[in-house]
Amino acid sequence: MSEKRTFSIEGHLLEAGLLTKLKEQVTRAGGVYEFIDFEVGKTPDQMSRGRLTVKIPEIDDLNELTDRLVGLGAVWQVTSDVELEEAPSDGVVPDTFYSTSNHVTEVRIDGGWTTVADQRMDAMIVLDGAVARCVKLRDIRKGDRVVVENHGIRVHPPASEREQSDFGFMNSDISSERRVEHIIDELVADIRSLKAEGKNVVLVSGPVVVHTGGVGALERLIAAGAFDAILAGNALAVHDIERALYGTSLGINTDNGEPVVEGHRNHMRAINAISRSGSIPAAVKDGTLTRGIMHQAVQCGVPFVLAGSLRDDGPLPDTVTDMNEAQGAYGKLLKGAGAVVILSTMLHGIATGNMIPSSVQTVCVDINPSVVTKLADRGSLQTAGIVTDVGLFVTMLADKYERAVAEGK
Numbered sequence: 001m002s003e004k005r006t007f008s009i010e011g012h013l014l015e016a017g018l019l020t021k022l023k024e025q026v027t028r029a030g031g032v033y034e035f036i037d038f039e040v041g042k043t044p045d046q047m048s049r050g051r052l053t054v055k056i057p058e059i060d061d062l063n064e065l066t067d068r069l070v071g072l073g074a075v076w077q078v079t080s081d082v083e084l085e086e087a088p089s090d091g092v093v094p095d096t097f098y099s100t101s102n103h104v105t106e107v108r109i110d111g112g113w114t115t116v117a118d119q120r121m122d123a124m125i126v127l128d129g130a131v132a133r134c135v136k137l138r139d140i141r142k143g144d145r146v147v148v149e150n151h152g153i154r155v156h157p158p159a160s161e162r163e164q165s166d167f168g169f170m171n172s173d174i175s176s177e178r179r180v181e182h183i184i185d186e187l188v189a190d191i192r193s194l195k196a197e198g199k200n201v202v203l204v205s206g207p208v209v210v211h212t213g214g215v216g217a218l219e220r221l222i223a224a225g226a227f228d229a230i231l232a233g234n235a236l237a238v239h240d241i242e243r244a245l246y247g248t249s250l251g252i253n254t255d256n257g258e259p260v261v262e263g264h265r266n267h268m269r270a271i272n273a274i275s276r277s278g279s280i281p282a283a284v285k286d287g288t289l290t291r292g293i294m295h296q297a298v299q300c301g302v303p304f305v306l307a308g309s310l311r312d313d314g315p316l317p318d319t320v321t322d323m324n325e326a327q328g329a330y331g332k333l334l335k336g337a338g339a340v341v342i343l344s345t346m347l348h349g350i351a352t353g354n355m356i357p358s359s360v361q362t363v364c365v366d367i368n369p370s371v372v373t374k375l376a377d378r379g380s381l382q383t384a385g386i387v388t389d390v391g392l393f394v395t396m397l398a399d400k401y402e403r404a405v406a407e408g409k
Helices: 018-028 059-071 180-196 215-223 234-246 263-277 280-285 293-300 323-334 346-355 369-377 390-407
Strands: 003-011 032-039 048-056 083-086 104-109 112-115 124-128 131-135 145-148 153-156 200-205 229-233 304-307 337-343 361-366 383-387
Touching (some): 003 059, 018 032, 018 048, 059 153, 104 124, 112 131, 180 361, 215 293, 229 234, 229 323, 234 263, 234 293, 234 304, 263 280, 323 337, 323 346, 337 390
Parallel strands (some): 200 337, 229 304, 337 361
Antiparallel strands (some): 104 153
16 A cells, blocks of 8 residues: 655746656655646746645655655645644754755745745754744754644745846856856846845855955955955955965965965964954054955955864954854855855855855856856755856956946946
8 A cells, every 4th residue: 555645836847847856756766646637837927837646655755755845846735734843952853853945935824824034955944933934953942843744834946047047147058168258247237236126245255266366356346346245264364365465375476476485474474463453354444454355345344254164274363263153154144145156165155055045146156167066066056157267257247347337237
């Protein structure tokens, strides 16, 4: 005797390939499916919808399959509200907890659907009165009402490129073979449009932008108001400040590319100089730091978070070395973001991708093609990859962005 459940599906199912993915999951699990009804959208704006019955021999296999189908946007057809259980202690939830994706999610409460707040990957859903929100496991407190099982949950994955992207250039393939100039023209227009709507654009950057000569361009972009927040690691700030104070990056002269005698000391000298002032803003105020990315951020009032890591030298006094605190600080600056631009940092890029819903447009720029696909592999399917040298990219972006601002476009 087989276990059976009925699911409803709705969206641009054929265009986005979601119907194929649903059927593949059932087949791989050793189950069978039967469509009760199915209606295909007749125009590009009309969604397809249908219901199907899934049968599988074992209840455990059906529960696991249900997890996968709900994650793809199917809705388990039960009439009950979302199921809740109390957390037995701080940082602990029932074994049957529901683990979130980064897609917009709704839960059924008192017969109606409520959108979950603070959507992000790998979190629990906690119900506080009529408010449902994503909460990380470490932030769970004893007695929190935690969503368990899979019924009463509705997930909305991006149904198509047209729906998931406000960025025009994302609607075509991105690769090193497309002219970067054309991509940047479209990116500038899209960022300007998002900012006109009051949405924030967040920069996530690695130190490669310093090594490849992109500091001046980033200064110009910050001054032009392109970014509303900066997220990075200790290394970006250290090498930016090393360049600002001593004209080197990793001990290499940034003007002629030649090694400097005892240049290997310069990054530590940079950390020491900032530590003497007390912080990066203090170093700007007392005149120690007079140029560079971090200087421009302070001057323009753009908030930043530097997240530490095991390999950091120093670190700078501004660097947040507690990973839980750093994640929380990143999360605060990502709230309200309409777009995230990631420049050559796989570590901080993936971390950021885990903290934002799939509705946040994400661009990843790197010379290594495997890096720009990594975010999508980790679940941030909204990410568009641009394969190019990051220093050249930000220079062209600054030129075109400043021109657009001057012309009021």
